Amino acid sequence: MRESHRNGELEEHDLRELFQDMKAMDQARAPEFRGMVERALDDRVHPTGERAAGASGRPSPSEGWRGAGGLSMSRRWRRGTLAGGLLAAAALAGILLARSPGVSEAEFERVVRTFATDPAGGAWRSPTDGLLELPGQNLLSTRPSIGASGWPGGLPASPTTIHP
Amino acid sequence: MRATRTRKVSPAMDPTELVAHLQRLHTESFGWALSNCGWDEPEAEDVLQTAYSRVLSGKARFGGRSSFRTWFFGVIRNTAQETARRKRKHHQRTESLTAAREMLQQGDGPERQLERAETVRTLRAALQRLSARQREVLHLVFYQDMTIAEAAGVMEVSVGSARTHYERGKARLRTLLKEEGPGEGIPQER
Numbered sequence: 001m002r003e004s005h006r007n008g009e010l011e012e013h014d015l016r017e018l019f020q021d022m023k024a025m026d027q028a029r030a031p032e033f034r035g036m037v038e039r040a041l042d043d044r045v046h047p048t049g050e051r052a053a054g055a056s057g058r059p060s061p062s063e064g065w066r067g068a069g070g071l072s073m074s075r076r077w078r079r080g081t082l083a084g085g086l087l088a089a090a091a092l093a094g095i096l097l098a099r100s101p102g103v104s105e106a107e108f109e110r111v112v113r114t115f116a117t118d119p120a121g122g123a124w125r126s127p128t129d130g131l132l133e134l135p136g137q138n139l140l141s142t143r144p145s146i147g148a149s150g151w152p153g154g155l156p157a158s159p160t161t162i163h164p
Numbered sequence: 165m166r167a168t169r170t171r172k173v174s175p176a177m178d179p180t181e182l183v184a185h186l187q188r189l190h191t192e193s194f195g196w197a198l199s200n201c202g203w204d205e206p207e208a209e210d211v212l213q214t215a216y217s218r219v220l221s222g223k224a225r226f227g228g229r230s231s232f233r234t235w236f237f238g239v240i241r242n243t244a245q246e247t248a249r250r251k252r253k254h255h256q257r258t259e260s261l262t263a264a265r266e267m268l269q270q271g272d273g274p275e276r277q278l279e280r281a282e283t284v285r286t287l288r289a290a291l292q293r294l295s296a297r298q299r300e301v302l303h304l305v306f307y308q309d310m311t312i313a314e315a316a317g318v319m320e321v322s323v324g325s326a327r328t329h330y331e332r333g334k335a336r337l338r339t340l341l342k343e344e345g346p347g348e349g350i351p352q353e354r
Binding site: 012015016018019020021022023026027029030031033036037039040041043 | 190194212213221280283288303338
């Protein structure tokens, strides 16, 4: 019992020593803090989601110039170009939409109506329109009004009225 | 060192104070990032810088519910997991170059340097064969000198669960290291 306890202690001690050896080696390899913070602050000012290059600022051995997301520079470039194009198109659409409310719909309709009906404004009329006009045509196209007759002394007696 | 870890940090801190805390933890944070990235150095740097970026941009905010270190290690851990999910392809590890570099950076004699580098390489290989939870808890306890409760906080698991991972991981690691044999520079059971 005592032996196993002693072994347990030694085991922990040995493990800790091994890990501390590893720690000493890792610490010697640690990158410079200042440089990393500066790059991190750069990321904060120009957040891109994924950095253009690795944090170490050097190509990783197996992947060349790649960032945290593992994207190559050419892919980043294509993605950036596409995003730029979409942004420009969106901006153009925005400008057009923003400008259109300046000419109101009612104003537009008024201009079109005037143009279509006013000969002075350029409305088209057929040269043979006059041939279709008949005498008394206005009687066919207007409605008689009731209660506003031109008879003096009111309406004449109806022919069906019987006088004693 | 312990004082640094247990230092109380106000949740509402100014950027200068924030950077000072990050700087104090920098090498430990890098070690933790390395462990989370399978000791892939460029990836660990990416992860750590992304974690810094998140903290400095305010995307990750310290709420004061744990120590600053526990919280920031959690940020690193989450960032590493997101990176691992995104990346399908792992970097080739340059074991021999790393070992040679490590050897040059040590102050011991050449034989001892070689032995240490080889020992660490064996330890890393063994750790890679553990489950992620076991690897995490062993790293936090033995490398970062955290208590199991602190490690549980970083791992976002209960203390009981962390303890189970710790015990099982330790036993498994011991077995794996024994498999390597006495010639590998790993301390053997005495």
